[in-house]
Amino acid sequence: AHLDRIAAVDGEVHAFLHVDGERALEQAAVIDHRIAGGEKLGPLAGVPLALKDILTYRGAPTTCGSKILEGWLPPYDATVTRRLLDADLVILGKTNLDEFAMGSSTENSAYGPTRNPWDTTRIPGGSGGGSAAALAAFEAPLAIGTDTGGSIRQPASVTGTVGVKPTYGGTSRYGVVAMASSLDQPGPCARTVLDAALLHEVIAGHDPMDSTSIDAPVPPVVEAARSGDVAGLRIGVVKELSGEGYAPGVEQRFREAVELLASLGAEIVEVSCPHFVYALGAYYLIMPSEVSSNLAKFDAMRFGLRVGDDGNHSAEQVMGLTREAGFGAEVKRRIIIGTYALSSGYYDAYYGSAQKVRTLISRDFAAAFSSVDVLVSPSTPVTAFPLGEKVDDPLAMYANDLCTIPSNLAGNASASFPVGLAPEDGLPVGLQVMAPPLADDRLYRVGAALE
Numbered sequence: 001a002h003l004d005r006i007a008a009v010d011g012e013v014h015a016f017l018h019v020d021g022e023r024a025l026e027q028a029a030v031i032d033h034r035i036a037g038g039e040k041l042g043p044l045a046g047v048p049l050a051l052k053d054i055l056t057y058r059g060a061p062t063t064c065g066s067k068i069l070e071g072w073l074p075p076y077d078a079t080v081t082r083r084l085l086d087a088d089l090v091i092l093g094k095t096n097l098d099e100f101a102m103g104s105s106t107e108n109s110a111y112g113p114t115r116n117p118w119d120t121t122r123i124p125g126g127s128g129g130g131s132a133a134a135l136a137a138f139e140a141p142l143a144i145g146t147d148t149g150g151s152i153r154q155p156a157s158v159t160g161t162v163g164v165k166p167t168y169g170g171t172s173r174y175g176v177v178a179m180a181s182s183l184d185q186p187g188p189c190a191r192t193v194l195d196a197a198l199l200h201e202v203i204a205g206h207d208p209m210d211s212t213s214i215d216a217p218v219p220p221v222v223e224a225a226r227s228g229d230v231a232g233l234r235i236g237v238v239k240e241l242s243g244e245g246y247a248p249g250v251e252q253r254f255r256e257a258v259e260l261l262a263s264l265g266a267e268i269v270e271v272s273c274p275h276f277v278y279a280l281g282a283y284y285l286i287m288p289s290e291v292s293s294n295l296a297k298f299d300a301m302r303f304g305l306r307v308g309d310d311g312n313h314s315a316e317q318v319m320g321l322t323r324e325a326g327f328g329a330e331v332k333r334r335i336i337i338g339t340y341a342l343s344s345g346y347y348d349a350y351y352g353s354a355q356k357v358r359t360l361i362s363r364d365f366a367a368a369f370s371s372v373d374v375l376v377s378p379s380t381p382v383t384a385f386p387l388g389e390k391v392d393d394p395l396a397m398y399a400n401d402l403c404t405i406p407s408n409l410a411g412n413a414s415a416s417f418p419v420g421l422a423p424e425d426g427l428p429v430g431l432q433v434m435a436p437p438l439a440d441d442r443l444y445r446v447g448a449a450l451e
């Protein structure tokens, strides 16, 4: 049914870069056979899923939305992919994204944009617009995203779906093509809070293949999603994440959701996190710095594309020609910014200062979490904007991540839940919940209360 749905709508939505129906149906047939044989399988056995095209899946094209990886077939599975397969989920295909997950609209994909199923003249968010749109268009009931600065939560917000960024180290980055390694985190995307929690439980937990993986029990996310009990929960509304630049309908639906939580017994207080206003600036130094290092491996020798290998060019020229042709404008911009920020003489002023701001943001969180259990804000300042509106204005594009970035810098757990449609444009609004590291279950408690 999902393959039929993809065939019917994906020409317009373009959530997928690659669909392998045959492989999915084979997988499903094996699962059917095992069920017929009386085997007891897990709760998500047989459920189809869409995988963001930045996670490896052995034998399936993995492009990261970039021309430079065109034709590359990974020889191994990401740990997240492996856990999905071990839990008998059926992988439908790979979803579209901004090139190497850099962007907030999926317009930076080298393979063309994804469209928002609510209004196909608008963006589905980014970088994980493909995964979110696949859910919103009913092309898949579950999807995997990755969140470095908001790429799970912002697409969830503008498509009316649920997206969770687990605690940094809570899910494995092994086999997730690295963008900014100290920030990247794969996580679950779904249409309901319980679906997201069931998927979270499957993919989370310690992995010795990822040196930053936390060796601790997975928080009780499914139990929290089933409960939705927020009585007595102390919820802090972040003062700095509101006001100028926030659409009236976003603020209205956010306020109503907070009132609903209060009516269910939560204790609401206003909290100030004074350094959050510097988060965007710090992120756009730290993130490109890590990008400039991580993307150095795309050198025309190891993976995918190779340009100019005709006997007339040196190895260095082949590398240059390949990177020139293979990377898009946003990726090049970040490699250049990152290389500059890390260069001798500028390192302390840019990268060093950004790291200090990062520490101050973590301290804001720590101070806040000494008096509240979770923090809340809108997930993103505005609803889905028209395709093309911000694509030539990087700063306007970066501003979409204002609310989501602090949690990445601090490594916290954070999620976006749908809280209705903005009255002015009828488009989905998301509420963001932020919890301390390894308290991911609190996100689901709040999400379930709102559902």
Ligand code: GLN
Binding pocket: 101, 102, 103, 104, 126, 127, 146, 147, 148, 149, 150, 151, 152, 179, 287, 401
């Ligand atoms: N939109 C942000 C960026 O462009 C976040 C991306 C992400 O989380 N992968 O960096």
